[in-house]
Amino acid sequence: MALFGRKKVTIGLDVGSGLVKVAVIDHGKGEPELVRVAISPLAADAIVEGEVMDPGIVAGAIRDALLAAGVKVKSVVTAVGGRDVIIKKIQIARAKEQDARDLIRWEAEQHVPFDMESVELDFQILDPEGDGQEMSVLLVAAKRDLIENKIRLLTDADVSPAAVDVDAFALHNAFEVNYPDAMHGVVCLVNIGHEVTNVNILEDGVPLLTRDIPVGTRRLREDLQRERGLTNEQADELLQGYDKSPHLDAVLATRGEEIAVGIERAAAFLATASRAQSLIKVVYICGGGARVPGLNEALATRLRLTVELANPLQRLRVRDGAFDALVIDEVAPLLMLPIGLALRQVA
Numbered sequence: 001m002a003l004f005g006r007k008k009v010t011i012g013l014d015v016g017s018g019l020v021k022v023a024v025i026d027h028g029k030g031e032p033e034l035v036r037v038a039i040s041p042l043a044a045d046a047i048v049e050g051e052v053m054d055p056g057i058v059a060g061a062i063r064d065a066l067l068a069a070g071v072k073v074k075s076v077v078t079a080v081g082g083r084d085v086i087i088k089k090i091q092i093a094r095a096k097e098q099d100a101r102d103l104i105r106w107e108a109e110q111h112v113p114f115d116m117e118s119v120e121l122d123f124q125i126l127d128p129e130g131d132g133q134e135m136s137v138l139l140v141a142a143k144r145d146l147i148e149n150k151i152r153l154l155t156d157a158d159v160s161p162a163a164v165d166v167d168a169f170a171l172h173n174a175f176e177v178n179y180p181d182a183m184h185g186v187v188c189l190v191n192i193g194h195e196v197t198n199v200n201i202l203e204d205g206v207p208l209l210t211r212d213i214p215v216g217t218r219r220l221r222e223d224l225q226r227e228r229g230l231t232n233e234q235a236d237e238l239l240q241g242y243d244k245s246p247h248l249d250a251v252l253a254t255r256g257e258e259i260a261v262g263i264e265r266a267a268a269f270l271a272t273a274s275r276a277q278s279l280i281k282v283v284y285i286c287g288g289g290a291r292v293p294g295l296n297e298a299l300a301t302r303l304r305l306t307v308e309l310a311n312p313l314q315r316l317r318v319r320d321g322a323f324d325a326l327v328i329d330e331v332a333p334l335l336m337l338p339i340g341l342a343l344r345q346v347a
């Protein structure tokens with residue numbers, strides 16, 4: 001435990017393709033407490049397929065969100081994700097943490113389809129207390145470009161990175177705090193965003209596999225416009241509303257199927273790769289898309305599984321006024337990732 005030098009407050013910054021989200025958590029009082037949340041919209045096409053097309057606009061939205069959160073400290077925890085990040089559970093000869101660090105680079109070459117010169121590696125020993133000849137290690141490899149671009153973006157917005165996390169781990173972090181009971185068996189956490197749906201499969205609390213599906217609220221909105229003749233505003237109103245509608249049901253039939261197939265493929269891959277006996281017990285959904293009326297039911301019917309909305313505030317303490325003018329129920333599902341980032345205590 002560090003008594004000195006540990007920052008009490010962590011600022012989590014999630015730069016999504018639709019919304020920039022900031023969560024501020026105070027770690028000073030034992031139990032973490034969410035003290036501030038801010039959300040700032042991004043202009044259409046500022047980020048496309050994970051790539052920042054207009055750094056000026058994105059940096060502006062980051063500044064707006066931090067300003068709205070009343071943040072003065074300019075050091076934030078952010079994350080990278082997508083296909084240039086690889087997470088893999090591997091078995092290696094049992095070794096001490098420091099020796100494992102030397103081994104891992106060599107091991108990674110066999111598991112990571114990237115040029116080793118251009119990646120950052122990290123790992124976690126999953127069974128440090130075990131005594132077998134081998135140990136389970138969660139290996140993470142991220143292309144260095146991806147991290148450097150993220151840091152450049154922060155610099156443009158006049159902030160510095162306290163840490164660069166991995167999206168899937170941050171999601172998992174917030175999920176674990178709020179749903180400790182979901183840390184047994186195989187569960188699936190699905191983050192449905194503006195452009196992308198991240199499928200994360202956890203086994204006994206370990207994030208084993210993550211896959212991205214190129215479907216989100218943006219596609220749903222385009223479908224509503226093109227196929228159902230709605231305006232942009234009408235589409236958003238339905239997507240962010242509380243009521244089901246025949247328009248939504250029609251577009252969810254197709255897009256829900258795509259998401260369901262993505263979940264099934266991820267689960268099937270995991271079953272062959274790790275010979276996991278157990279099947280997914282429950283699917284939890286979060287992200288802006290999780291609010292779309294009828295999506296939950298569409299997925300549950302199609303997958304024949306229980307689908308639950310995951311709330312990052314389920315067990316987290318929230319300070320009065322943290323949400324300012326935002327409606328808590330309307331934004332909470334969008335905050336799993338930024339809250340996961342802010343849950344990190346950075347030295």
Ligand SMILES: Nc1ncnc2c1ncn2[C@@H]1O[C@H](COP(=O)(O)OP(=O)(O)OP(=O)(O)O)[C@@H](O)[C@H]1O
Pocket residue numbers: 015016017018019020192193194195196197216217218239240286287288289291330331334
């Ligand atoms: N209260 C809300 N305010 C704004 N948008 C909302 C709200 N509720 C739902 N949405 C929808 O959620 C979407 C954004 O969701 P989210 O923040 O999870 O995506 P993102 O992180 O920006 O995108 P991605 O992760 O795909 O890059 C918006 O595009 C909108 O359609």
Ligand SMILES: [Mg+2]
Pocket residue numbers: 016017193194287337
């Ligand atoms: Mg997102």
